[in-house]
Amino acid sequence: MRQNIRLPLFLALPLAVVILNGCSKNLNQVPQATATNSAVFGSVQGLQLYANSFYDGLPTAATTVRGDDQYGDADYGARNAAPIYLQDGAFGSRQATGWTWTTLRNLNYFIANAAPNPGVPEATRLSYIGLARFFRAYFYFSMVQQFGNVPWVGKPLGVSDSALYSARTDRTTVMDSVLADINYAIANINVTTDPTSSMVTKWVAYGLKSRMCLYEGTWRRYQSDSLETAAMRGEAQSWLQNAASAAKAVMDSSGFTLNTAGGNTLAYRNLFISTSPVSSEVMLSTVMSQSLAVLNDANWYYTSATYGTRYSFTRRFINTYLNADGTPFTDITRYDTLPFVKETKNRDGRLSQTIRMGSYTRISSGKTVAAPPVFSYTYTGYMPIKWSMDDTYYDANTTNINSVCLMRYAEMLLNYAEATEELKNYGGPGLSGAEWTKTIGALRSRAGITGNLGLPTTVDPYIQQYYTPTDQTSPAVAKIADPVLLEIRRERGIELVLEGFRFNDLCRWRLGDLLQQSWNGMYVPALNVPMDLNGDGVLDVCFYQGTQPANISGVTFINVSPTLNGTVNPMQLSNGTYGEIHWLDNVPRQWHNYKYLYPIPNSELLLNPNLGQNPVWQ
Numbered sequence: 001m002r003q004n005i006r007l008p009l010f011l012a013l014p015l016a017v018v019i020l021n022g023c024s025k026n027l028n029q030v031p032q033a034t035a036t037n038s039a040v041f042g043s044v045q046g047l048q049l050y051a052n053s054f055y056d057g058l059p060t061a062a063t064t065v066r067g068d069d070q071y072g073d074a075d076y077g078a079r080n081a082a083p084i085y086l087q088d089g090a091f092g093s094r095q096a097t098g099w100t101w102t103t104l105r106n107l108n109y110f111i112a113n114a115a116p117n118p119g120v121p122e123a124t125r126l127s128y129i130g131l132a133r134f135f136r137a138y139f140y141f142s143m144v145q146q147f148g149n150v151p152w153v154g155k156p157l158g159v160s161d162s163a164l165y166s167a168r169t170d171r172t173t174v175m176d177s178v179l180a181d182i183n184y185a186i187a188n189i190n191v192t193t194d195p196t197s198s199m200v201t202k203w204v205a206y207g208l209k210s211r212m213c214l215y216e217g218t219w220r221r222y223q224s225d226s227l228e229t230a231a232m233r234g235e236a237q238s239w240l241q242n243a244a245s246a247a248k249a250v251m252d253s254s255g256f257t258l259n260t261a262g263g264n265t266l267a268y269r270n271l272f273i274s275t276s277p278v279s280s281e282v283m284l285s286t287v288m289s290q291s292l293a294v295l296n297d298a299n300w301y302y303t304s305a306t307y308g309t310r311y312s313f314t315r316r317f318i319n320t321y322l323n324a325d326g327t328p329f330t331d332i333t334r335y336d337t338l339p340f341v342k343e344t345k346n347r348d349g350r351l352s353q354t355i356r357m358g359s360y361t362r363i364s365s366g367k368t369v370a371a372p373p374v375f376s377y378t379y380t381g382y383m384p385i386k387w388s389m390d391d392t393y394y395d396a397n398t399t400n401i402n403s404v405c406l407m408r409y410a411e412m413l414l415n416y417a418e419a420t421e422e423l424k425n426y427g428g429p430g431l432s433g434a435e436w437t438k439t440i441g442a443l444r445s446r447a448g449i450t451g452n453l454g455l456p457t458t459v460d461p462y463i464q465q466y467y468t469p470t471d472q473t474s475p476a477v478a479k480i481a482d483p484v485l486l487e488i489r490r491e492r493g494i495e496l497v498l499e500g501f502r503f504n505d506l507c508r509w510r511l512g513d514l515l516q517q518s519w520n521g522m523y524v525p526a527l528n529v530p531m532d533l534n535g536d537g538v539l540d541v542c543f544y545q546g547t548q549p550a551n552i553s554g555v556t557f558i559n560v561s562p563t564l565n566g567t568v569n570p571m572q573l574s575n576g577t578y579g580e581i582h583w584l585d586n587v588p589r590q591w592h593n594y595k596y597l598y599p600i601p602n603s604e605l606l607l608n609p610n611l612g613q614n615p616v617w618q
Helices: 015-021 037-041 044-057 061-065 102-113 122-147 171-188 202-222 230-234 236-253 298-302 392-396 409-426 433-438 440-446 461-466 483-495 502-508 512-516 602-607
Strands: 282-286 361-364 367-370 404-408 519-524 541-544 556-559 571-573 579-583
Touching: 037 044, 044 102, 044 122, 061 404, 102 122, 122 171, 122 202, 171 202, 202 230, 202 236, 202 282, 202 404, 202 409, 202 502, 230 236, 236 409, 298 392, 361 392, 404 409, 409 433, 409 440, 409 483, 433 440, 440 483, 461 483, 483 502, 502 512
Parallel strands: 541 556
Antiparallel strands: 282 404, 361 367, 519 579, 571 579
């Protein structure tokens, strides 16, 4: 497991070395706790200590467990407020953040100074440079996802360097440089196994290559009318080929597999609530430690009425989960009027491992208790449990000890399937039946789906409509008629839900307008009729209008009157006195295509006007 040791200040700020050299003789002695430049770059231990700082560039556990709720930027989640990013006039360059380059300086300084040295075996030195270039690729990939064109800086800059005030580099050059970095990492990182799943290995580098090449290839395909040059449009095929080949390398040679321990009812969820990473599938993770007070707040975030956002899945998304026999749930007659306790039965096993439903229980003060959805914590009824541990002990603070996965084998299967099927648009054969079985079929089998596991041949109208944007300005995003690609998208949404992929997936597919969809919830057949949400015979919630009915022990009462105290009630039923829950329809959310890229922060433009602003943003 990597050591959590911070970089000495003079390495983060090399200018300090110059200052120290100018001190008087009495002050020019190196303290015991401070390493010299030669000590760091002249020994394996020094390189290792420096390299530990690279991991600060990965997402934190807190960021990861919030998944797709960082800015309310997923189509499948309702929350306590409409994201300001989707409110016209509420977000602009003055609210923008993320233009931070400290990580890059640290990496470039290492790469520039890790010269050949007799104290370091050459293969080891190249491996550490490969690690630094992995993290530089990771950094730049994230920046391009946010801002598009960004300055490419491949060396450490001094305070007077003119490059500090240069214009942004075009996306093609930046991403070509990113690809060169990740290819170097793959060729030179000599660590191939890590039982702790907390270190970057050669296979993690392959995984990152697959992830970023799939993103770039599909971005160039679906955003083709917004790209600056025809050359970029034409290069989509090459990026998709790289994505498929990198994922295939992991599939064929890494030794990773899908976790099946726990069976159809727990194998999936164990990946997210286990204290130690499930090393058979998890390729990279952040590991918690009570002794070091390194903990996460997933329970507190998802089981609090005030600390988190009361994040809740929409019914529109929950409908995409198949039945256990592999048929679409939406093929059931009057599926849209089924109450919660019935609609959640006999479904894809991942549904019961993602939301509270059915026989889900928790531990409270050592006792097992029923745990239906709680409308103090949810708006739609579909309450997440993916990252939450089952003991209520963890609910009230940052106390979670479950490891947090950042990359896993399932993503590689999805990347390979999507890239291969997308290549059919460039003359490729598409995903074969055997490849489907090894990828999408394997994921569905793990989830307990027993039928229709072969390559699909017909389009499911519901999933086709789900992934058809109202924006038809680009030919690439017309209604998709490929049943295989549609099912891959269904599978990606379900398998990777709350793992932080969704907004970037919507961007690369040019489906940002899905973020405008109404936040709908479970079906309520009638007012003033208490509902049992988990089928245990105990009543849980009652919806009413006007005056609240008499209290019933254990029942939460929800007022769905059209107005409350003279203002529009944010929670209503679709048909007034019955129907689906609708939350926050009174606050409009607007998507515009310029939002596929974030604005350059105004404060940075004041420092360097040469950066220029992304289109439309002010």
